[in-house]
Amino acid sequence: MLELGQRLDELRSSGLHRRLRVVESPQGPEILLDGEPVLLLCSNNYLGLADHARVRCAAAEAAMKWGAGAGASRLVSGTMPVHSELEQRLAEFKGKAGALLFGSGYLANTGTIAALADRDEVVFSDELNHASLIDGCRLAKAETFVYRHRDTEHLEWGLRRAGDRAALIVTDGVFSMDGDVAPLAELAELAQRHRCRLMVDEAHGTGCLGPDGRGSVAAAGVGDRVDVVMGTLGKALGAYGAYVCGSRELIDYLVNASRPFIFSTAPPPPVVAAAQEALALILERPKRVERLAANAAAMREALAAEGLAVPEEATPIIPMVIGGPREAMALCEGALASGVFAQAIRPPTVPAGTSRLRLTVMSTHKVGDLRRAAGVIGAVARELRLGSAKPAARDARGAGGGRRPHESTGAGVDLPHAA
Numbered sequence: 001m002l003e004l005g006q007r008l009d010e011l012r013s014s015g016l017h018r019r020l021r022v023v024e025s026p027q028g029p030e031i032l033l034d035g036e037p038v039l040l041l042c043s044n045n046y047l048g049l050a051d052h053a054r055v056r057c058a059a060a061e062a063a064m065k066w067g068a069g070a071g072a073s074r075l076v077s078g079t080m081p082v083h084s085e086l087e088q089r090l091a092e093f094k095g096k097a098g099a100l101l102f103g104s105g106y107l108a109n110t111g112t113i114a115a116l117a118d119r120d121e122v123v124f125s126d127e128l129n130h131a132s133l134i135d136g137c138r139l140a141k142a143e144t145f146v147y148r149h150r151d152t153e154h155l156e157w158g159l160r161r162a163g164d165r166a167a168l169i170v171t172d173g174v175f176s177m178d179g180d181v182a183p184l185a186e187l188a189e190l191a192q193r194h195r196c197r198l199m200v201d202e203a204h205g206t207g208c209l210g211p212d213g214r215g216s217v218a219a220a221g222v223g224d225r226v227d228v229v230m231g232t233l234g235k236a237l238g239a240y241g242a243y244v245c246g247s248r249e250l251i252d253y254l255v256n257a258s259r260p261f262i263f264s265t266a267p268p269p270p271v272v273a274a275a276q277e278a279l280a281l282i283l284e285r286p287k288r289v290e291r292l293a294a295n296a297a298a299m300r301e302a303l304a305a306e307g308l309a310v311p312e313e314a315t316p317i318i319p320m321v322i323g324g325p326r327e328a329m330a331l332c333e334g335a336l337a338s339g340v341f342a343q344a345i346r347p348p349t350v351p352a353g354t355s356r357l358r359l360t361v362m363s364t365h366k367v368g369d370l371r372r373a374a375g376v377i378g379a380v381a382r383e384l385r386l387g388s389a390k391p392a393a394r395d396a397r398g399a400g401g402g403r404r405p406h407e408s409t410g411a412g413v414d415l416p417h418a419a
């Protein structure tokens, strides 16, 4: 039997133990954290909609009209007009024929990949994909080929080796811990050439990139060449849950084959109504998306002015890679002592040797507060004599030598990077 105390001690001694911090206010730019007011720089409430008055009202009204819960899975008696309406709006927003709601992004990813990749087939997955995509690969009966981060040559090599067993390429659109964007045009071209599906996770693309915040797929202009567009309702859309958009045939198939969809209670009506109101707000006032981009640019500039290395990207996710978990935690705690909350992210969420602060900017931040926060982080980093490096997956593997979060499986495809 696993020795829990021993395992916890090991986590503590390697600087990887985690504890929960309690936020005693809505997810605004300023929150009460464990009783103290702090500037929030690690929420995915990118457009400030989680705490928007109209979104809260929509949830409250739906609770009164439809009740707190859906009472059953969608296929039994849990499908209500709120579900179908939001699915229709999401499909329109993403330019697809249909959409299907899931209980969460984790469930959408695991349930979609497992349904789309069969025994004897191969799924191709970027090495820095989100854990839910990784777990979808693990759950699928297919083999997984993990290609180097954004490396389309490596992917193509794997596709050629897999031949007609290639089933699905899966990628984050915006990578959740690095804030960089997948090479979607090249991936679409490869998927087409090798006759397999392409699935893009828009958890951090929706509301952040593309025209009216339609996502990284729309920004790259490849909407008609991405077969499966997944997105979440718990980030820029301020609520909870997720969706998959695609052809009517895909949606019909997932209704019949995706286990987390079939065997889980339908999303609660208040949450679904909240997401629908948030979507309406984005479309009514797309300036929120522009404001988010401007804030992200201002924050990157302010951090660079402090001498901190931050990658040049156009997304609101800004990684400051420190290296060791203890150093990243020390920077987090030091900034927190000065009222700036940016959570440290450590393995296994990121590869060993790349512990970091993952800063996220919201459209509701004031530029002056972002500049002050950059000054605080810069001062603490200097005091601790910490630099920040550009995140690079392959460098990290060499430096860390630790357990990789994502590894290829199966025989038949040669895997030089997974040794």
Ligand SMILES: Cc1ncc(COP(=O)(O)O)c(C=O)c1O
Residues within 6 Å of the ligand: 104, 105, 106, 107, 109, 130, 132, 172, 176, 201, 203, 204, 232, 233, 234, 240, 241, 242
């Ligand atoms: C890229 C990505 N995909 C999927 C998920 C999972 O979404 P959810 O939080 O709705 O389970 C997340 C969120 O943490 C994410 O960052």
